[in-house]
Amino acid sequence: xxxxxxxxxxxxxxxxxxxxxxxxxxxxxxxxxxxxxxxxxxxxxxxxxxxxxxxxxxxxxxxxxxxxxxxxxxxxxxxx
Amino acid sequence: xxxxxxxxxxxxxxxxxxxxxxxxxxxxxxxxxxxxxxxxxxxxxxxxxxxxxxxxxxxxxxxxxxxxxxxxxxxxxxxxxxxxxxxxxxxxxxxxxxxxxxxxxxxxxxxxxxxxxxxxxxxxxxxxxxxxxxxxxxxxxxxxxxxxxxxxxxxxxxxxxxxxxxxxxxxxxxxxxxxxxxxxxxxxxxxxxxxxxxxxxxxxxxxxxxxxxxxxxxxxxxxxxxxxxxxxxxxxxxxxxxxxxxxxxxxxxxxxxxxxxxxxxxxxxxxxxxxxxxxxxxxxxxxxxxxx
Numbered sequence: 293x294x295x296x297x298x299x300x301x302x303x304x305x306x307x308x309x310x311x312x313x314x315x316x317x318x319x320x321x322x323x324x325x326x327x328x329x330x331x332x333x334x335x336x337x338x339x340x341x342x343x344x345x346x347x348x349x350x351x352x353x354x355x356x357x358x359x360x361x362x363x364x365x366x367x368x369x370x371x372x
Numbered sequence: 373x374x375x376x377x378x379x380x381x382x383x384x385x386x387x388x389x390x391x392x393x394x395x396x397x398x399x400x401x402x403x404x405x406x407x408x409x410x411x412x413x414x415x416x417x418x419x420x421x422x423x424x425x426x427x428x429x430x431x432x433x434x435x436x437x438x439x440x441x442x443x444x445x446x447x448x449x450x451x452x453x454x455x456x457x458x459x460x461x462x463x464x465x466x467x468x469x470x471x472x473x474x475x476x477x478x479x480x481x482x483x484x485x486x487x488x489x490x491x492x493x494x495x496x497x498x499x500x501x502x503x504x505x506x507x508x509x510x511x512x513x514x515x516x517x518x519x520x521x522x523x524x525x526x527x528x529x530x531x532x533x534x535x536x537x538x539x540x541x542x543x544x545x546x547x548x549x550x551x552x553x554x555x556x557x558x559x560x561x562x563x564x565x566x567x568x569x570x571x572x573x574x575x576x577x578x579x580x581x582x583x584x585x586x587x588x589x590x591x592x593x594x595x596x597x598x599x600x601x602x603x604x605x606x607x608x609x610x611x612x613x614x615x616x617x618x619x620x621x622x623x624x625x626x627x628x629x630x631x632x633x634x635x636x637x638x639x640x641x642x643x644x645x646x647x648x649x650x651x652x653x654x655x656x657x658x659x660x661x662x663x664x
Contacts, residue, residue, distance in 0.1 A: 309597075309630060311574065311631075328572070328574075330572070330573040330574060330590065331542055331546060331548065331549060331573075331590070332549070332552075332573075332588075332589075332590025332591070332593065332594060333574065333590070333593070334546055334549040335549045335552050335553055335590075335593075335594050335597070336593055336594065336597045338549065338550070338553045339553070339597045339598060340597075349550075350550075351546070351547055351550040354546070
């Protein structure tokens with residue numbers, strides 16, 4: 293899966309399922325502070341990533357993943 | 373906005389809690405009820421912010437006349453002190469007569485491979501459910517606020533050690549989200565408080581007692597995302613030493629878009645909440661402006 297496709301998919305579920313404003317999504321946007329993703333939204337994101345990318349997010353792998361770009365990087369390394 | 377804030381912790385410090393628990397081992401709860409009703413509650417009703425909030429709830433939200441609103445405010449505070457005393461009495465090893473209304477719903481969900489979600493509110497004495505509503509087939513995980521006093525958490529832990537109930541504290545490091553996901557994947561039960569919306573988190577707005585109110589979206593969203601069944605659990609004080617646990621299944625159409633599912637679930641939960649408040653008006657214990 294190409295990087296561009298990953299970004300589009302992540303952006304799509306953030307807008308559609310987590311109700312993040314499209315204009316707030318940019319590479320360095322902080323997941324919590326800029327995109328307003330709260331703690332229970334992350335429970336949804338674990339399920340969404342599993343459904344759309346076919347793997348389960350692990351807690352220890354999410355350390356330091358705090359921006360949209362880093363989140364896409366993480367998914368990219370997992371789907372490759 | 374200050375009115376909308378709540379502390380999420382039990383009054384008193386660890387020393388006070390330990391003394392209260394020791395004394396409750398030897399003295400009947402009714403002594404504390406009477407002491408509180410005479411010497412503490414009137415003071416709280418007159419001088420504490422909670423009195424004003426409760427009065428407004430009974431006068432303007434439930435549309436009672438002036439005298440009845442005053443009486444209900446007093447009774448509300450008496451009941452609140454009683455459920456707190458009962459909580460510590462349970463820590464002290466005292467028993468209560470607990471009956472469950474709707475056991476069949478719990479047994480049906482317990483028999484399924486899938487997990488399910490229990491939703492509760494700050495009405496009655498939900499903590500009693502943790503010690504009385506047990507499953508031999510599934511683990512039950514209660515979501516709790518990390519701000520609660522250490523002494524209360526220690527006592528809860530020691531009570532829960534006798535059951536298959538455990539606590540998941542909401543933490544900054546997000547570890548709770550993995551615990552929630554793993555528990556539901558295992559087919560366990562997650563118990564959420566579903567009435568207190570925190571500023572900065574997503575909410576669902578639904579009519580509640582005649583006016584729009586905000587409820588936290590998280591618990592309903594997690595249910596809809598996992599497609600699991602939902603049970604409203606309300607534990608109401610029905611006598612001096614008697615509690616009734618009301619279990620009500622909340623159905624929703626899993627074929628609808630997720631936003632519609634969340635709205636439907638929340639609306640049905642609020643319907644159940646209104647039903648309970650109608651039945652037990654003095655056991656509403658959200659002492660802040662819920663509709664702000």
